[in-house]
Amino acid sequence: MKTIRTDVLIVGGGGAGFRAAIAARQANAETLLVSKGPLARCGASPMAGADLTCHGLGMRQAGFFGEPRDSEEKFFSDIVHQGCFLNDQPLAERFVRDGPQRLIETLEWGCEPYLCDERAIFTSGVGIVDAHLSEARRLGTSFLDDTAVLELIVHDGQVCGAVGLDIRSGEILRFDCHAVVLATGGWHKAYTPVTGSKELTGDGVAMAYRAGAKVANMEFVTFACNVPVWPPVWRGSIVTYAMSLMCGGTLENANRERFLDQYDPETVAIASSTEWNKSFFSFATAREIRAGRGTPHGGVYYVTGDTPWPEFEARALRSYPDWKVKGADFSELGRMLRDGEGVEVAGAAEYFEGGVLVDDRFASSVPGLFAAGECAMSLFGANRVAAATMEMLVSGAIAGTAAGEFAQSHPSSEPPEDRVRTATEAIEAPLRKPSGHGIGHLRHDLQEAASAMLGPVRCGEELEAFLRMLEDARSDRLPNLGLSTTTRSYNKEWIESLEIENLLLVLELSARAALERTESRGVHYREDHPITDNDGWLREIVMSPNRDGVHVEHRPVRVTSLRPPSGTQPYLEMVREMMCAHSDVGGHH
Amino acid sequence: MNETIRFRIRRSPADGGAGNGYQEYDVPFTRGMSVMDGLDYIYEHLDGSLAYYDHAACNQGICRRCLARIDGQTGLLCQTLVTADTTVEPIPTQDVERDLVTKRGRDRNG
Known part of the structure; x- marks a missing residue:
């Protein structure tokens, strides 16, 4: 070695x-x-x-x-x-x-x-x-x-x-x-x-x-909002995210309803012009999808909205000449926006x-x-x-x-x-498992489940189901998955086997913390606890390993000069209050 | 709608490409899919031994590390759209690490 x-x-x-x-x-x-x-x-x-x-x-x-x-x-x-x-x-x-x-x-x-x-x-x-x-x-x-x-x-x-x-x-x-x-x-x-x-x-x-x-x-x-979910080649691009900040536009659900209209107009206006957009629009989008009003590929439609097309196009082309973005061609996306079809978008883990x-x-x-x-x-x-x-x-x-x-x-x-030997053996362990196939498939299942159950909108029941799924993946599925090849050279399944151990651990810690935090705050929204609780939850959830598993403690946030608020209030009221408390300085931040 | 397209992929000799040859896979076709999407399908569903440089891929044409020869033209796996049967080979001017992964661009002085 x-x-x-x-x-x-x-x-x-x-x-x-x-x-x-x-x-x-x-x-x-x-x-x-x-x-x-x-x-x-x-x-x-x-x-x-x-x-x-x-x-x-x-x-x-x-x-x-x-x-x-x-x-x-x-x-x-x-x-x-x-x-x-x-x-x-x-x-x-x-x-x-x-x-x-x-x-x-x-x-x-x-x-x-x-x-x-x-x-x-x-x-x-x-x-x-x-x-x-x-x-x-x-x-x-x-x-x-x-x-x-x-x-x-x-x-x-x-x-x-x-x-x-x-x-x-x-x-x-x-x-x-x-x-x-x-x-x-x-x-x-x-x-x-x-x-x-x-x-x-x-x-x-x-x-x-x-x-x-x-x-x-x-x-x-945090999920970046307005990110394409379809077609596959655009999936994960931030081009429509950036476009929504530069050119305007709005979101429609599968019934072609402008669902942002149901929210407080000031909240929507502030979210539209600042980077509050990420948390608020990803939250509103996830709610539509969860209510069964999502598009065929699991998003909502980003459309030009009240911005007239010539103005929208002119602003878009200023940043993306010829609809080209870093070597990728988005002219078809421009056409879809022009013709009013809209682009299927959702929050993307960012x-x-x-x-x-x-x-x-x-x-x-x-x-x-x-x-x-x-x-x-x-x-x-x-x-x-x-x-x-x-x-x-x-x-x-x-x-x-x-x-x-x-x-x-x-x-x-x-x-x-x-200690070095133990670590080495753990890294090489997947190479010694009986042959099999399906690491990529397991990872794919985890991605779908995490996006659905540990996304911008959570609830206790789903988080518990998600934790059970992680446990099942760790104890039942992963041990039975071998590698298609035992070559050491650029072996994707070997790499993914090692990565999945880490993904399972961080997802478990994340889901446990999300379950523990029985309130809604910032990018963590609990359907079953839609209240921001400043009396009970101005605390960080801190986790460390112990003999029995995960040790959980709460640490009060460290405060220097800004005294936190007290009392409880509905999530969206807290969001609005935090948005409106902004100083008199303009810009996107 | 259940259209499939055929990927013809150059494999290294030890990995199914006997005689430094090609292996073929049928992949469900979706309009707007990239070559990378096709390779991902093969890796996840058909053949987990396939090697292509994606462990750190950005999928957005930014990192530019997924270069390959696609139907005879050099292009990025993640940004080249698939429209018909497709042949994928490693960049011919570079030594092959395995399958489509070449030895280009290492950066190390450690």
Whole structure:
């Protein structure tokens, strides 16, 4: 087995990982970044639209138009209201404070903005990650791509290494290190459709949890609204999501009713013009589908609505000349909108608020283990409106510095051989199962079930059924599924067998938390508990492994300057109140 | 409506493509399906041993890592629409890792 030694091991080849690598190198730590897919072309970062949010004064510092009336306090207040007061306020303060510097350096490192508004620059996700990758490279980071890190080794009370798989060759790799930064993103692959890449299977959260780390807020999942579900080639594209923000339009159910009309007009108006759209429209869409008013392929129709076609088309073509989007041709989509057919859309899994519980330095509860970006517990609380791209840069920088310093002040011992052997055997176990077939099929079933039962709208009965299904998959189906081939080279079924273990774990934690939270807040709506309960539930659900299974505790949210509300109120009233509490700063955030 | 189309796929010798040949699969046809959708169907329902670069695929034409030769033309698996029987081969200028996966574009100095 090949052993690779480094001070800091960074797991994840997207924005959070690159920013952490830059910070760890600046702290003079030897740094290796391992990416499951191609560098800067996997995960969710390069798929983002992308905006990079910062308060108006920071925008002006960076040389852009920015709202002069804006302030750190206003941006912080807006983020906490958008998060329905479940934000970790110390981390949200860091996000606001560090934003301007992260924005300025991103531009210095070569990312080119093409638009801006009061609180954001608009660029491409690819532009953001490429700029950070080249800076990480310039500072001497080592890289390994197409390699999955699958298990952490903890010894003498701290992380000392990890074991992974070279996906192309099938070789097992051992990493000896003094600190680890997880930057592995979400678990998009548990759902369909999704807006992230296929390798996002919650690997970081799952291995952190297995290593004893606490995870939090696992019940909250943000769905991008208005994402095509049909035809298959468009499934998961954010093109209609972006179009709905730029060009307007509305949604119709299978009976061709404009179902948004039944909601408070102000709520719909605010959702239409800001990134509150994700949570509110995905919620309203899921309700129509659950009521049996969905389209043939499980969505609703996105139509041009009150926007006259020439105006709609002109706005669309401004961003998507010739209906071309990053190499893909959407002219047929334009025709469907023009002719009033509409496009079948629904919410698509996009962002996972839940993740590894972290402190102010993005350190987990396991010494030497840090987490950044989407795999860490979100600072956005129960609902994200500001940009996750900025969150990944802010958290990556803090985690990378902390890990670099930790690695040099707390050298770990070598990973014990027997622990490495156990991890290796677990990775190779699928190769030794009797031949069979159907891993892809099982994953497909999980995706359908998670999307239906752990989507924007939940209820206790379904969550319990979903948990039973996960248990059945783990104890009955998975053990009987072998591989069609035992080759080690790019064996898709082998990779998926390992991923499914992680997906089953994060889905179980997410469903348990969703069942536990008997209220509705942010992106978590319970049909059977449609009330926001500020007296009982301004608490995070924190989970950790213990001998009997999952240990669940409640942690009151950490508050700095914004006192949370009290009392209970219907979900939609709380949403409206949080929307209307926005400061006098315009823009999409 | 139960139309099927035939995928003819170049396999590596050890994986059913005896003599470095081709294997054929019949796949239900849907208007608006990509070559990647067809390969996904084969992998999930017909032959789990098939290798094509998708473990980290974006499916949106952004990562550009799913390049293959489709009916003789180089294209992205995820963005090339299927309209009739289709032949899929690895990019001819690159060494084959397995089946449609080639050894292109590794990035490592670790």
